[in-house]
Amino acid sequence: MQQASQAVDAEGDAPQHEDVPYVLLYIMGEELVALLEKDTLENVLARVAAAHPGHTLGMLIEGLHSYLKRRQNADYRRLGPGGGGFNAAGYEEVLARLVVDQPGVRHRCVADAAAAADHVSQLTKALATQPFKVQDSFLHQFGGSGKGTANVRATLARYPLRSRALEPWYHALSYVVDIAPGQAHSIVSQHPSLGQLMAIYADPSKSQREKENLVADLKPPGGTQRVGPKASQRLFALFTATDPLLPLGDLGFNG
Incomplete structure (x- = not known):
């Protein structure tokens, strides 16, 4: 089907x-x-x-x-x-x-x-x-399917996503250190699923530098502040970590 x-x-x-x-x-x-x-x-x-x-x-x-x-x-x-x-x-x-x-x-x-x-x-x-239920279940383990802070909710209310199915992904990204709600919104708009983002991170044709700075130049709706290289690199480190004993906090995640 x-x-x-x-x-x-x-x-x-x-x-x-x-x-x-x-x-x-x-x-x-x-x-x-x-x-x-x-x-x-x-x-x-x-x-x-x-x-x-x-x-x-x-x-x-x-x-x-x-x-x-x-x-x-x-x-x-x-x-x-x-x-x-x-x-x-x-x-x-x-x-x-x-x-x-x-x-x-x-x-x-x-x-x-x-x-x-x-x-x-x-x-x-x-x-x-x-697929969205599977993603929601995965993100829930990181606290990403909740309603989030007032700023997270306010951004979503002012700039609704194309589909409510994208909201768990948006909430999860909002928990990453250095990624503000508006920046999380810009990442979700460009990369509408965790799987899509991970596929790019796993693409052997892209260099390490390209992957680390994948979302650095994205801007939030109605704003001018970029996600920036620091947050982009932190996001890459979070989703490509290979050490299961490394605390999420060391990767920049506020769980």
Whole structure:
């Protein structure tokens, strides 16, 4: 599946698109039963997994329970009680075993096409916001997802970010020594995610000096004071530190 990131590029407005490692297999109830009767469901799942390595596999099943009920009732009317007809309970058990035997496969049963469409919509929304939830969880460990000081809140109120999803990143940067709220705002506007900033810091084509001064010339909205080389170098040191025993305070972080 593909998501449109809430982050924007440096110039402007176009959303960035990136692939989400999730494959959704949409299947009707009668098709699933046919695969189970032929004992080929596991082969289908294996082929999908092989074609999309590293992806989470979801299986959306429409109308399974109604199909099982219709088929069981039809056999009951045709053969009578004890006639050895179709047994829906057996397929319910198979589906339950699927959860145990295929822990990497997520399955969801829905009643009809409308419910299926609603599930796809909700799933797409959840996948699109997941990267920001992961970032928020990481930044929270550094005290970066709180409301912050009065100056931090005032800057945000006067100069709203393009998306509220960027606010945890903004709050975290505001905790770094020598980076004022307005300067944190300018960094977030130019580098809208921690991952994007880290990718530049890890770029082997850039020199150490370029990385250390990456944000030095950025200016806050409505202001003229640059972030400056000292704060830029401190930020680089904070996010590229390799010594796990080094206190965050030594790297310039007010946690």
